[in-house]
Amino acid sequence: MKHLFLGNEALAQAAIDAGISGVYSYPGTPSTEITEYIQKSKLAKELNIHSQWSVNEKTAMEAALGMSYAGKRAMTVMKHVGLNVAADVFMNMSVSGINGGLVVVVADDPSMHSSQNEQDSRYYGRFALIPILEPSTQQETYEITRYAFHLSEQMGLPVLIRMVTRLSHSRAGITTSKRETQKEISLPKNPHQFQLIPFYARKRYQHLINIQSDNRESSENSFFNKYIEGPNTSMGIIASGIAYNYLLENFEDDGCPFPILKISQYPMPKKLIKKLFNKCKKILVLEDGYPFIEELVGDFLGEKQKVIGRLTGHLNRIGELDPDNIREALGFEQKHTKKIPKIVSGRPPELCVGCAHRDLFDAINELGKEISTQQVFGDIGCSALGVLPPFQSINTLIDMGASITMAKGAADAGIHPSIAIIGDSTFTHSGMTGLLDAVIEKTPITIIISDNSAIAMTGAQDSSASGRLITICEGIGVEEDHLKVITPLHKNLEENINTIRQELNYKGVSVVIAQRPCIQIPKEKKAKLREIKKEASY
């Protein structure tokens, strides 16, 4: 029987079937459903597979490495920008290598549907010198994930699976295969493998370099890289990941007349690329994300043959691929399709009706009328929607936690008041260290933690901050008199404005916790939150 799975769910089921003992993740579109699937899976519960959210991607990846160290299979999952947060451990664990199979899943977001950039994780994989897998279909996602754990153990390296939004968030019927049992604890045979002091790290790094030929070999012979013959050699096509589907879509039932090299495993299969170059007059490169393949092959082989793609303007340089822009790159005649009527207006996302952030922004905007130089530094999550009309309350939005540290830098430069607005989960993810910086220097900033007790933007997952914010702030050293809790409701507007105004006037660190749960939190979770609050007694 086939299962109806999102690409993300196919990946999650494959990880369960591969015998993982734990998944460690922080939510982020388009990766969230992978971990959620495992959290909701009865089978995963029976098998005692760890799946609780981590505080951020770095703590997640390190925990996954710890599980691998113990000899068990583990997976860590994040969105593309999450890998920046985890980059420290990511770069070092390819040097140490792994023990139990370790798979890093990163979901890229070409076109930035829910992101600040469209960075391509394949560069990270190459940077760390590890195998990269890039599935093209949901079924292949299942199979490639099963394979990833074997490959990881065979190479002794973490393996990166790169997903993209359209594959993550599209459903298809999936056939699964026999489940493997979980591994027993078995500690690393080499006692120095994970001791990366320079003396041992140099040896490990040399080992990583030495096994690169095996890494390449594995890719050259990979089942997932396919050379498909075609009679028309006027052009050869390299298509990676999901681009392969868009390519085939353009030929429907007739089949593609050009030779195709489908790439789903890296390092790039050199022999297969050379074969395509030797046979074809020009090469079209189709890849979702950055021109990762095109740049490499274009630079070195492009002198002999023409290499076309995103860099040459035959495809859009930014934004995701689709069947239509690939159609254009293939040189097919233009389609005449209907136009969007002029009366259709844009409909950007907005804060939910009844959302607590709305009441907070109302207060901020009222205060803004009083103070001409006010600067508001925003942060990632639902509160980021305060950038848009009707609020336009936020001046900056860069990365997780940057509200507090940017407010600090701006205050150091002489801006006052300097305000940071950050969500509760974003605060525990990456805001606490910045707060400590400010406390140490007694920097005059006002930090508003808009605490909706959820990771709201990705679907109201549990927040690590729930019931802990006050004790965390006190522990970091925020003065009791300048640690305030308000309830952002319309009826409290005046009172809230007064509280915030008072703190803006304070020439030190103040924290105002604007506390009201996300309206998207399901009822049963709300009851749990009340319990947590009672225990934390605030």
Next chain:
Amino acid sequence: MKSNIILSGVGGQGILTIAAIIDTATLNSNLNIKQSEVHGMSQRGGAVQSHVRISDKEIFSDLIPKGKADVIISVEPMELLRYLPYLKNDGYLITDSNPFLNITNYPELEELYSEIQSHPNTILIDAKKIAKEIGNARATNIVLLGAASSILPLNEESLKNAIKILFERKGEKIVHKNINAFDTGKKIASTLVS
């Protein structure tokens, strides 16, 4: 056999329920399916769409190419028009007539309706009212699915069976109401078309 369907609306309006019913019916009819959807930021009151593709052969792209959709089913009238570039020349438009007003520059309703009706093969109905009349205002999307059902390459039984499977845990009453919504939608569409 191949069929491309676009579902559209505003985040939170329940187009994914329509998608889930079509998906289930398709798998149970031993046909291939690909169905893309929108998660994340746009879900918060923004424009959302789902591409549903059904075929007895292998389906390649998760996204429908422009000019290849057989039908657009929309739970919101302006959102219907946003996806017109995807519609085949002789494709169908099926939409609820109730606007979702969360933006300040929403077009005049009269102008909007006349734009919709200027296209051939259009079914513009007050599905919300119909759903309310049969005692289940939340079944607006199922009324629209019923209205579209004769265009879909799935038989009525498999669609109704899928409705039963998906609403089963909410009780027999809800299943019955949704089947009723489906039938009513179908009936109204057939009267409109003839």
